[in-house]
Amino acid sequence: MTRGLRSIAETSLEAQLISALSSREERGIRRRLPEPSTFSCTSGLIDFNSNDYLSLASSPTLRDRLLSKLRDAPDILGSGGSRLLVNGQAHSALEARLAQFFGSPAAILFNSGFDANVGFFSCVPQIGDVVVYDEYIHASVHDGIRTSRARDAQYPFEHNSIPKFRTLLTKLLDDRPELKTGQSSLFVAVESLYSMDGTFAPLVELVQTLDEFFPQKNGYLVVDEAHSTGIYGPQGRGRVAQLGLESKVLARLHTFGKALAASGGKCSVILTSPLIRDYLLNYARSLIYTTSLSFANIIAADSSFDMLMDGTAQQLSKKVLDLSRYFVGELRQRLRDVPLKLLSLPVDLQRSSLPSPIIPIMTTRPRPLSAHLLTLGMNARPITWPTVPKGKDRVRVCLHAGNTRSDVDRLIEGMMQWVEGEQVAEICAAENGGHVVQSKL
């Protein structure tokens, strides 16, 4: 029986839950909370794991700004209830500030990026509408679609493949005359930067394709900018703004809990039209039936947002993207003679000229590699199925503005040391007639 589970189930429910967890254990995919000691703030490990890409979580400027705003604020604690029932003046003021900064007609806050995606996709698509999504789209979009009126009309397309996207649209338009006449709508869900792959959605091509296939303007693009907020575009306004596509996108999601380190909350904002804002206020259950963000959360998001406005984020993003270019360049050289299955960079990443702070290191043995790096004082986490597709296990490296070239050199050395250990183990195994000897590294 599995570690931590009671060996005898007392009820049928317990038996089923234990069986599911045991099955995950046997397949090596059981999730566990990481040991608190693996986090840099408590253990001094080099952080190659968190989404704090701009290292703002440890910024003294942000901290001072936040503390000073908290000191001066009339209200800090709680918010009192749902946004629809309590004083949301602070929330509305932040929304107005965000809408103006991002060049959007309207903005609406959600308690998290997860809630925002669930809220939007669960209510905006109407009966007869269709939702198509990149196969790597975030779980929260799936959860939204699943409870929407379009739940029986959802279709994935191959990650970032415009040819596959076109084929799918052609088929849907053939099968559904209402899409052709403009009586129903098609929504496309993508992430501007994919969190597990570091790949970028081809936003320009997606927009062009929708314009071509939907002359009635009933094909809508919805872009999740959770991982590109603060990093791309003027003042960190995201990829949509970088590409000047604001007017071509129905809704954009920006989150404050990742690069913007909004302490104490995961505030997020959907930038969209006043009509959709109004509709969300009326129908998005993850907005209506929940206590709205506390005043402290709003102040934290507002303080983080100052770092976008004053140009700090842009400076820091340059730092992290330069580091990413350096890391990928150096690692690519070192991986030349390493078997792909042991360690490799994904092909998409090698092709892309735009750097990203997220760099997946593909390996069939992500857990041992991550464990090895941990022994060397570095935290880069293994990512396995079901978070990523089967056969695409990896160690995901997230770089930060606070990481240095010497940190990154250390990471590369650590990986190469592990590769050598694995190769030695393989040779020994071959000499032992296939009997696998575990690497000592």
Ligand SMILES: Cc1ncc(COP(=O)(O)O)c(C=O)c1O
């Ligand atoms: C692409 C994407 N969208 C949405 C979310 C959810 O955002 P939040 O952490 O604010 O709930 C995440 C975070 O896990 C994400 O990676």
